[in-house]
Amino acid sequence: MSEHYDSLETRDPLERQRALIQAVSNQVSHAKNKAPAYRSLPGDVSPDEITDIEAIAKLPITRKSELIERQKSNHPFGGYAAIAAPELTHIFASPGPIYEPGCNRHDYWRFARTLYAAGFRPGERIHNCFSYHFTPAGSMLDSGAHALGCSVIPAGVGQSELQVQTIADLSPQGYVGTPSFLKIILDKADELDTDVSSINKALVSGEALPPSLRAGFVERGIRVQQCYATADLGVIAYESSAQEGLIIDEGVYLEIVRPGTGDPLADGEVGEVVVTSLNPEYPLIRFATGDLSAIMAGTSPCGRTNKRIRGWMGRADQTAKVRGMFIHPEQIDKVVKRHDEIIKARLIIDWVDEADQIKLKCECNSSDESLVDSIIDSIRQICKLRGEVELVEPDSLPNDGKVIDDIRQYD
Numbered sequence: 453m454s455e456h457y458d459s460l461e462t463r464d465p466l467e468r469q470r471a472l473i474q475a476v477s478n479q480v481s482h483a484k485n486k487a488p489a490y491r492s493l494p495g496d497v498s499p500d501e502i503t504d505i506e507a508i509a510k511l512p513i514t515r516k517s518e519l520i521e522r523q524k525s526n527h528p529f530g531g532y533a534a535i536a537a538p539e540l541t542h543i544f545a546s547p548g549p550i551y552e553p554g555c556n557r558h559d560y561w562r563f564a565r566t567l568y569a570a571g572f573r574p575g576e577r578i579h580n581c582f583s584y585h586f587t588p589a590g591s592m593l594d595s596g597a598h599a600l601g602c603s604v605i606p607a608g609v610g611q612s613e614l615q616v617q618t619i620a621d622l623s624p625q626g627y628v629g630t631p632s633f634l635k636i637i638l639d640k641a642d643e644l645d646t647d648v649s650s651i652n653k654a655l656v657s658g659e660a661l662p663p664s665l666r667a668g669f670v671e672r673g674i675r676v677q678q679c680y681a682t683a684d685l686g687v688i689a690y691e692s693s694a695q696e697g698l699i700i701d702e703g704v705y706l707e708i709v710r711p712g713t714g715d716p717l718a719d720g721e722v723g724e725v726v727v728t729s730l731n732p733e734y735p736l737i738r739f740a741t742g743d744l745s746a747i748m749a750g751t752s753p754c755g756r757t758n759k760r761i762r763g764w765m766g767r768a769d770q771t772a773k774v775r776g777m778f779i780h781p782e783q784i785d786k787v788v789k790r791h792d793e794i795i796k797a798r799l800i801i802d803w804v805d806e807a808d809q810i811k812l813k814c815e816c817n818s819s820d821e822s823l824v825d826s827i828i829d830s831i832r833q834i835c836k837l838r839g840e841v842e843l844v845e846p847d848s849l850p851n852d853g854k855v856i857d858d859i860r861q862y863d
Contacts, residue, residue, distance in 0.1 A: 455693070457568040460702045461756045468758065469505075472705045475730050477502035480511070483735040486534035489522060490737060505716070508705070513714040513726065514739045516684075516771075520548050520782075529553055535733040544588040546683045547778050547836060554588055555733055561588070561686030562703045563596020569692045569699075569754075570655040570677040572626050574601030579619055579651065581607045581629030581637075582658070582776070588683050589658070589776065593628045602626075609633060612640040616648060623650035630776050631656040631665055631676070632807045638672065649673065657681055658776030660764065662862035665806050680743075680764065684736060685729050689761050694753045697760035703730050706761070707738070708747055711768040714738065719747040724768040725761070742769045770856040772801055774808045779835050781855040784812070787830045793818045794827070798849050799839075803860040810839035815846045 456462055463471075481499035483490040497510050514532075522530030528543050528551040535553050542554030554560065572578065578597050584590035584606060597604045605624055607615055615637050627634055634654055641648040653675045661678045669676045679690040680698055688706065689698035700706050705728040708717050717723040725743045729736045744767065748760040771780050779799065788794045795815040802809050812831060816823065827841045 456755065457565045461565075461699075461758065463757060465751075465757055465759075468702075473502065473504060473508065476508055476705050476728050479728065479730055479732075479735050480737060482534065482732060483737055487532050487735055488526075489531035490735070508728070508738075509707070509714065509716050511714075511738050513709075514737055516548070516550065516740070516742065519550055519684075523549075523551055527551070529734075532736060533734050539733070542588070542591065544591075544683060545586040546588075547783065548780060550684070552588055552683050553734055554591060557733070559599035560595050560731070560733070561592040561681070562701055563593055563681075563687055564599040565596075565701065566679045566681075566687050566690040567593075567596050567600050567602070567628075567655055569690055570626075570679075571653045571675055571693070572597070572600060572602060572655070576626060577603045577605060577622060577624040578626045578628055579605045579607050579615075579622075579624040581609055581615070581627065581633050584608050587777075592681065592683075592686065593655075597628075612636050613644065616641045616644055616646050619648045619651065620646050625650060625652060627651050627654040627656075627674075629654075629656065630658040631661045631669075631678075632659060632775065634669065634674075634676075635665065635806060638669075655679060659773065659808060660803070660860070660862055662803075662806070664862075678763075680761075682741060684734070684739060685727050685741075686731065688725070688727055688741075689763075692752055692754040692756060696752055697748045698763050699752055699754075699756050699760050700758045702758065704728065705730065706759070708745065708761075709740075711744070717746075719759075720749065722746045722765055740768075742767055742771050744768055767858065770854065772856050772858045774801055774810055774837055777836055779810075779837070779856060783835050784855050786834050787812065787827065788814075790830045790834075791823065791827055793820075793823055795846055796849055798854060799856045801856065801858045801860060803862060808860070810837060811842055812839060813842045813844050813849060815849055816843045817846065819843055 477499050533553045544552045580593050582589035657679045677691040681687045687701045689700045707726045708723040709726050711724045725741045744765040745761040751757050788797050793816045797814045800811045824841045831839045
């Protein structure tokens with residue numbers, strides 16, 4: 453069986469670029485006709501004028517903050533979607549809140565290619581530990597797995613003992629989910645002295661995959677590759693067996709721009725990842741992800757000819773991803789406003805014992821322990837994550853405008 457999913461992956465780069473430019477032109481025309489938010493866009497550039505990458509760079513940036521604001525007054529999608537019932541089968545909710553459309557079109561989020569690159573093949577069973585609750589993550593992998601011809605065990609997150617027992621009973625060949633939860637399952641299997649060795653491959657996403665964690669999986673005979681995807685865009689880039697950067701998916705047009713602008717940067721320079729989705733149901737044009745990365749030189753040794761990015765290199769803004777969930781400064785502000793005792797707060801994100809940990813440091817005039825419990829509960833309700841709280845003296849937090857401080861180091 454071929455190492456490549458289809459012939460698109462090995463196209464001549466110039467052929468691919470011409471095809472993508474035409475696809476972006478078509479998508480802009482489609483968005484102007486079908487998505488109300490884009491009817492007055494793209495400014496002074498018409499679809500017929502989009503004949504090169506310079507013309508694409510003149511299109512305005514669409515930011516996540518715009519989605520949030522437009523959705524407040526125009527539920528559910530702020531006018532950015534080009535789909536309605538009965539084709540619209542799902543409305544997902546991500547932190548923000550941001551609502552995303554879903555439909556049953558074949559491989560809607562384009563995960564089949566990514567799974568294939570990670571070693572998954574038709575007829576195999578996949579243990580899917582991405583969340584099925586509100587966010588589209590679980591459904592994203594289901595869609596790709598079914599398109600590839602795989603069966604799915606919809607395991608979701610939590611209940612580690614049940615996860616272990618199910619894997620032992622059903623012998624799935626692969627795991628999909630966050631890398632930290634795979635480690636939890638394997639550790640629980642060791643504790644229970646239960647054989648879960650049927651899993652020999654994994655596709656992970658939602659958080660970092662440090663070299664030490666990957667090495668631990670490899671020692672157990674599990675081939676692990678990662679991908680970069682978002683609820684809005686689906687797969688953006690994925691790792692191949694070469695494990696040298698992330699190969700840009702064939703279904704998106706990706707640019708690296710100077711943060712805070714729409715100006716493309718030269719290959720190799722670090723900037724914000726901006727993606728134009730070629731998804732007809734949700735035609736996001738030059739959507740700014742808030743993530744930092746850079747285009748790598750050359751092509752992958754695996755034979756795929758599309759450009760590669762270096763992977764996640766931080767955030768262009770203060771939004772952060774923790775355990776597969778985004779945390780926005782606006783959410784921290786909501787936590788603060790729930791408690792009159794809080795003067796100022798700063799969320800610290802760290803990597804401890806190979807897992808994401810969050811702690812909200814709060815300047816308060818009170819040291820009441822019941823307040824700590826109340827703030828922890830607010831974090832859980834608003835951010836959908838468990839975290840610690842530390843009460844600190846007034847004026848002790850830095851005066852640098854930071855609401856979220858990501859200090860994670862993986863080396």
